[in-house]
Amino acid sequence: MSAEWIWHNGEFIRWEEANVHVSTHALHYGSSVFEGIRAYTTPHGPAVFRLAEHTKRLAYSCKAARMDLPFSEEEINDATLETIARNGHQACYVRPLVYRGAGPLGLEGRKNPVDVIIMTMEWGTYLGQEALENGVDVQISSWRRLAPGTAVSMAKIGGQYVNSQLISMEARDNGFDEGLALDISGNVSEGAGENVFVIIDGVVYTPGSWASILPGITRDSVLTILQEMGVEVRFETIARDMLYMADEIFFTGTAAEITPVRSIDRLQVGEGKRGPITKEAQDQFFAITSGELADRHGWLTPVGVTRPVV
Numbered sequence: 507m508s509a510e511w512i513w514h515n516g517e518f519i520r521w522e523e524a525n526v527h528v529s530t531h532a533l534h535y536g537s538s539v540f541e542g543i544r545a546y547t548t549p550h551g552p553a554v555f556r557l558a559e560h561t562k563r564l565a566y567s568c569k570a571a572r573m574d575l576p577f578s579e580e581e582i583n584d585a586t587l588e589t590i591a592r593n594g595h596q597a598c599y600v601r602p603l604v605y606r607g608a609g610p611l612g613l614e615g616r617k618n619p620v621d622v623i624i625m626t627m628e629w630g631t632y633l634g635q636e637a638l639e640n641g642v643d644v645q646i647s648s649w650r651r652l653a654p655g656t657a658v659s660m661a662k663i664g665g666q667y668v669n670s671q672l673i674s675m676e677a678r679d680n681g682f683d684e685g686l687a688l689d690i691s692g693n694v695s696e697g698a699g700e701n702v703f704v705i706i707d708g709v710v711y712t713p714g715s716w717a718s719i720l721p722g723i724t725r726d727s728v729l730t731i732l733q734e735m736g737v738e739v740r741f742e743t744i745a746r747d748m749l750y751m752a753d754e755i756f757f758t759g760t761a762a763e764i765t766p767v768r769s770i771d772r773l774q775v776g777e778g779k780r781g782p783i784t785k786e787a788q789d790q791f792f793a794i795t796s797g798e799l800a801d802r803h804g805w806l807t808p809v810g811v812t813r814p815v816v
């Protein structure tokens with residue numbers, strides 16, 4: 507799983523040497539921000555999916571966390587491509603991480619240095635290859651997503667992910683593949699690390715930014731694909747009941763890609779197997795990421811070319 511090289515504050519160090527001191531602020535207080543990015547194998551070599559958008563979100567997360575990112579977005583993009591190339595990956599998962607490093611303790615943390623790493627690893631499907639076809643069993647979590655005004659749900663800030671861990675662990679302890687959280691009002695928000703789409707009578711519903719979601723980059727890509735498919739999409743407050751009523755439900759995320767949900771709270775979704783809209787969206791998505799279909803949206807940056815190709 508591990509790679510040879512990790513990019514660390516502008517230099518490459520070996521995987522085994524990429525360690526931190528126990529006074530690292532992020533270890534104590536969750537003061538880190540991160541991204542999760544995939545590179546896919548294409549006939550023209552590895553290519554990174556929506557690199558610029560991920561780096562832009564990383565920069566936003568830093569801003570929201572009041573952390574000065576000591577590199578430009580362009581430098582982070584270049585470093586990401588270089589790390590993948592240097593590690594000789596074809597397909598891989600990329601994890602950029604910005605964190606408050608070693609130094610004094612104390613909540614505020616702005617006296618600690620801001621360190622940046624980019625690590626890569628080979629990683630298959632998140633919820634399993636079988637899940638992409640047959641779907642996953644999901645539980646509505648007893649944990650709510652971050653309430654407005656208590657955290658910055660649109661940013662990927664390390665400490666906030668305790669919420670996702672609780673959702674995920676509870677679901678697995680109860681024998682489910684994944685948990686889906688409601689927002690503070692009891693309406694549908696998102697999975698532990700995935701956005702959710704709900705299909706009823708041919709119309710696709712997905713929660714808007716008011717529902718404490720992380721606005722996913724896969725979500726955005728799928729919205730484009732659904733629009734091209736001519737499917738109606740509504741951004742609405744989604745009542746919990748709509749999950750039980752749905753003909754199809756799927757998750758989206760860099761890790762989960764597009765994963766069908768086959769049951770919610772042990773109630774079968776639709777016919778209990780991947781539905782037609784889910785399948786068509788998956789087919790389009792994987793045809794683009796594999797390079798089988800032309801990259802008509804400029805979503806892929808080839809590794810080895812150090813600027814996004816338009």
Ligand SMILES: Cc1ncc(COP(=O)(O)O)c(C=O)c1O
Nearest residue numbers: 699700701720722723724759760
């Ligand atoms: C809480 C949460 N929601 C949704 C997503 C999906 O976002 P993306 O498609 O950008 O990976 C993620 C993963 O990054 C996440 O952590």
